[in-house]
Every structure is written in structure tokens, then in C-alpha cells.
Amino acid sequence: MVEDRLLIWRFKSGSRDALRRIYEKYRNDLLKLAVNLTNDVSTAEDVVHDIFVGFAQSAARIRPTGNLRSYLMTCVANRIRNRQRDRQRHELPAVDDPDSVASDSAGPEQWAILSEELQVLSDALAQIPYEQREVVTLYMQGDMTFRQIAKLQNASVNTVQGRYRYGVSKLQALLNGKM
Amino acid sequence: MNVKPANHIKTFFKNAAIRTDPKMDEAVLNEVLMAQEQAKEKESAIVQPTIWRTIMKSPITKLAAAAIIIAILIGVHYLGRSIDGASVAWAEVVEQISNHTKYKCRQRVVREQGPQVPTMQVYHLNLSQRRQEVEDGSIHIIDMRGTDAITVELYPAQMKATVTKLIGFGPRKDPHIIEMVKRFEQESTERLGTKKQNGKILHGFRHQPNEYNDFTVWVDPDTKLPVEIELKHTQAGQTIFLDEFEFDFELDPSAFSTDIPDGYEVKTIIQDYRPVESKEITAEDIRSGLNHTAYTIEKLPWIEKLIIVQTVDPLSRIGKVYMTGILSDEGNNIIIDQSNTHSDYKEALMKWILKEQLVMETPSGAKLYTHPRGSDYARIYLESFAKANPEFFDIKNLSEERFTRMIVMSDGTIISLSANKQMSNKKLQELVESLIEIKAN
Numbered sequence: 001m002v003e004d005r006l007l008i009w010r011f012k013s014g015s016r017d018a019l020r021r022i023y024e025k026y027r028n029d030l031l032k033l034a035v036n037l038t039n040d041v042s043t044a045e046d047v048v049h050d051i052f053v054g055f056a057q058s059a060a061r062i063r064p065t066g067n068l069r070s071y072l073m074t075c076v077a078n079r080i081r082n083r084q085r086d087r088q089r090h091e092l093p094a095v096d097d098p099d100s101v102a103s104d105s106a107g108p109e110q111w112a113i114l115s116e117e118l119q120v121l122s123d124a125l126a127q128i129p130y131e132q133r134e135v136v137t138l139y140m141q142g143d144m145t146f147r148q149i150a151k152l153q154n155a156s157v158n159t160v161q162g163r164y165r166y167g168v169s170k171l172q173a174l175l176n177g178k179m
Numbered sequence: 180m181n182v183k184p185a186n187h188i189k190t191f192f193k194n195a196a197i198r199t200d201p202k203m204d205e206a207v208l209n210e211v212l213m214a215q216e217q218a219k220e221k222e223s224a225i226v227q228p229t230i231w232r233t234i235m236k237s238p239i240t241k242l243a244a245a246a247i248i249i250a251i252l253i254g255v256h257y258l259g260r261s262i263d264g265a266s267v268a269w270a271e272v273v274e275q276i277s278n279h280t281k282y283k284c285r286q287r288v289v290r291e292q293g294p295q296v297p298t299m300q301v302y303h304l305n306l307s308q309r310r311q312e313v314e315d316g317s318i319h320i321i322d323m324r325g326t327d328a329i330t331v332e333l334y335p336a337q338m339k340a341t342v343t344k345l346i347g348f349g350p351r352k353d354p355h356i357i358e359m360v361k362r363f364e365q366e367s368t369e370r371l372g373t374k375k376q377n378g379k380i381l382h383g384f385r386h387q388p389n390e391y392n393d394f395t396v397w398v399d400p401d402t403k404l405p406v407e408i409e410l411k412h413t414q415a416g417q418t419i420f421l422d423e424f425e426f427d428f429e430l431d432p433s434a435f436s437t438d439i440p441d442g443y444e445v446k447t448i449i450q451d452y453r454p455v456e457s458k459e460i461t462a463e464d465i466r467s468g469l470n471h472t473a474y475t476i477e478k479l480p481w482i483e484k485l486i487i488v489q490t491v492d493p494l495s496r497i498g499k500v501y502m503t504g505i506l507s508d509e510g511n512n513i514i515i516d517q518s519n520t521h522s523d524y525k526e527a528l529m530k531w532i533l534k535e536q537l538v539m540e541t542p543s544g545a546k547l548y549t550h551p552r553g554s555d556y557a558r559i560y561l562e563s564f565a566k567a568n569p570e571f572f573d574i575k576n577l578s579e580e581r582f583t584r585m586i587v588m589s590d591g592t593i594i595s596l597s598a599n600k601q602m603s604n605k606k607l608q609e610l611v612e613s614l615i616e617i618k619a620n
Contacts, residue, residue, distance in 0.1 A: 014215075014219055016212055016215065019211065019212060019215055020208060020212070023207075023208055023211055024208075027199065027204070027207075028197050028198070028199065031197055031199065032195070032197045035197065046416070049207055049210070050390075050413070052207070052211045053210060053211055053214045055211075056211045056212070056214040056215040056218065057214050057215070057217070057218040058218075059215070059218065111199055111200055111203035111204070111207065112197055112198075112199055112200075113197065113198050113199065113200060114197055115194075115195060115196040115197065115198075117191065117194050117195040117196065118195035118196060118197055120191075120195075121191050121192065121195045122195075129554035129555070129579065129581075130554070130555065131579075132579060136188070137192075140185075140188060140189050140192045141192050162579060163579060166579040166580075168185050168188055171188050172187065172188065175187070175188070175191060
């Protein structure tokens, strides 16, 4: 936490090294979060790339206080939710996108390389509704509180806890035998 | 020891590792660092004039100021920006574009994934009429001058045509890319410097109105008109390239006619863009509104309430859907959705449905399939019904159990069923078997 505060201060002062350190520290976490939320490596890579580029341009706006990891995770979650919402708004029920299946093979220019466990987890998460997926992932991987997640989802804490319970229960059934 | 499910899942999250390709890491990091540099330059450019004014106020520092200005110009040149005296102001570009409402260009779309879009020559007669000559030989004519817009697709090699009538869509002016470019403000348009192309120096401008669109425009400094425009749809993974511009082209007005030449086999599609009034209707209204078999539900002992509404399609926001809402004695809200489909759409929909999981086949031959976004779909339709008829369903009661099934009836009619809560297979089958064709009175 202290290290993060120093990093933010140095980043705000224009330090390339600080930005490099932030990138190296959180890159994998954010990629893993994005993969778990989207079950699509290419989309996850795009989102995390955009988040870091946006972050690099935002030195003037970033506050020196606050949890950097939570901030970046929230950025990723918000970006992905906006993409989901835009997809729903512009797409008919997958008629025009019949081949959109999560890509799980590493292409020649793939940035993120998933372990088998992450692939299994991501595939299971893709089978539960998005709001549940988001709560479970942000709580278990993002170490966010239900209150923080409720604010992000614009829902009550009770609703979020309900989503968590349903999500965990479904995941348990899906992952049974794979653990 | 009985370990709670959550702990198992947490362990899974912990063990699920990711690593990255070092070369891609470096590439992404370089882009991130470059973004930081560009952000710093922008800030510095804003600050710079203040420093100049301060320096120039003092007669003692004028000489030093001259040296600074020269140094800055050299620095700017080093960064690739132009110090060409014949620079173009964006406002001049806008003025020139505004003087030419008629233009043609080549349009190419490059997609990172998925099917590619063919290249076409696009002739814009005005904001409501255009002609597109596609590289596959087909020709499209679009006319949005009237209340009902028309698009015509001609396939000369096959002597076939598809006419789409968009009822209530017009009159409309198409905000095509040149129109969007005209609206860029001087202050928000970034200079990119120059590039040489076909022996000519072009001046570049860039504008990002939002996170979804990134425009780059290359302009001829003599005419002040665009030579190339690139529009990157950053979230959609596609870029549109416009080039080979010709302003004030010569083409016979009949090239923009929507009349079909003699001898063509014509298919007509109607899309209704007129506003849809959300209201309660009868089964007979569904029958007269649909272009295929319409279904209603026979009363079942566990159905407490049945309401039929028409409303705008909640997915496309175009055209009507007819929703039959059922409230069960267990407090479940179920929606059966029916809407018009033209043959092409139905064919594509069937291909998509058959990739899903078949979960039930009823004795009468109806097949029920899963929906890949069944929970989201159910939420959208429940919300839509609640808006049309708030007494039927309160969105606050939206359940995490909600689901959707695509139903292919024995006669090939496709309808969807969404429910707020889980249903037993017995009740699901009963409900589907109770669907009967609505016949004319």
C-alpha cells in the first residue's frame, strides 16, 4: 500500500519508471480479471491494453490516495461492463455473430497465456450470468468488499450478496470433479 | 472436514495462473510509455505560450527568447511535426468540405476478426442519396428522402434484386464520415504533421471524440480537401479507410434511381421503424400482426393471470414484438415472445439455434433449445414487459434463476420463452404443449 502511494506520486510527477513498475506489478492481475469476466483472451488483452494506455494519460486526474489495485480493477470491470451493454444494444441475438466462441488457443501474437486451471475457471464463469460472474470474480480475485462491488454494480449490498451465493453455488456444480 | 464451497472456489481462483509473452509485454509497455510521453507533450504545449509571453515582456530576455523559440521549433521538427510554412488550418478544411456536398470515394473496411466487408466505391449525391458499387459486382442504392426509406441491392450477374423498405425511417440525412469530420472543432483536432504520398505532401489531423472512435484525416494543402480518412472503431476491432476522393463527380442522376431494371427477380423486405405503442392486445391482434403462425396459450390450472401486450422489440428497438405474459400460482413470471421474421433472418436464426443445446422435445414435436445469453435475454424481456404493463411484473423482483429457451414449433415457427424463476420440466412441457395456433374468427 505504501509502495503504491509512492508509485502514484512518482507517476504523477512524470516518472517512466514508476509507470513501468505499476504496469509490471498489476498487468497479470488485470489480465486474469479480464479473462475471467469475458472468457475471451483477445478481448481481455484489448481491455487491459486500453486501461493501461488510459492510465498513462491520466496522471493529472489520478488521486494520490486510494487503493491503486482496486482502482485499476474497477476500471477493467467498468470497461468490460460497458462493452457488454453496447453489445446487447447493437446486436440481435447472436444471429450476426454465430462464430463468436471464446478463443482458447495461443496465437502467434497472443499476449496472455492461460494455465489449464485458468481456462477451466474462465469457461465455468462464462456459464453463469454476468452479474454473478462479476461479483464472484471481484470478490475472490479482486479482494473487493461487497460494498465496493455494490457501488460498482449500482445495486444493494443484499443483491450483491445474493448474486455471490448463487454464483458460487453454480460454480461449485460446474467445477465439481475438476478441482 | 466439511470445507465450504466458497473456499474450494477461492482455491481455484488462486491456482489459476496466467503468464505473459515477454515480447508482447515489451510491445504493450512501449505503447503505454509512449502514451505517457504524448500526454506530457500536450500539457507542455498548453503551458508553453504562457512561458513565452512572460519572457517576451522583459526587454532584457528578448534575445534569449529568440533562441528559445528557435530551439522549440527545432524540437517540434525533431518530433516529426511540420514546420512547413504552408500549413493548413482545420477550419479551412471544414470550409472546403462544406462547399462540396457531392463527392465519391473508395471505402475499405478492415476487421481484426470475423467476416471481412467488401471494398466499395461510394457516390454521395447528397446526404439522403448514395450509390455503392461493390467489388463483388453488386450495386446498392440508398434513398432516404421520403418517409419510407428504400435500399436496393442489385446483383446484375444473377439478375436478382433485394428491395428493403424501411417504413417510417425517413426522411433522414445520413451522418456519413465526411459529415462527422466537418463537425470537429479546431481546438479538439490534433495536428499530426505531414507525410508524403504519391509525390505530394499531405497534412494530417487527428480527432478522438470518444473512446470508441479515432479519426485521422490527411489533407491536400492546396485544395484543403481530404485525400484520406481513417476511422478506427477502437472497441469493435475495425478500421474504415476512405481514399480516392473525387469532389463534384459527374454521374447521370438515373444512377441513383431505386427503380429495378427489367428482367430482375425481386425480393422485398419490409422493416417497420414506426414508433410502437406499448399496449395490451388480444390474441387476434397477434394473428393479424404476424406474417407466420401465431400462438396463444390454453388455460392451465396453475396459470393465475395471462396478459398479452405489444411493444417495441427491446433488442433492436425496431418493429413490434408480441409478448404473452403468464403469472403462475407459484409467483413465476413467464414471457412467450413472438415477432415477424423474414425468410433470410429465420434461416440465420435456425442455424444459430441448432448450435445450441437441445434440452427438451415435446410429444407434439416442439423442440426447446438453450440460449447462450439466456439470463441477459430474460432480463431484457422481463424489463420490457414490466415497462409495458407494470402490474404484471416488478423489476425489483428480478431473480438470479431467470432463463430463456428458444422453441422451434413442429411447423418451424420460432418463439422464445423467458422466465424469471426456474420451472420444472413437467411445467415447461405442459406450457409448450398448451400453445395452440390462433385461427381467424
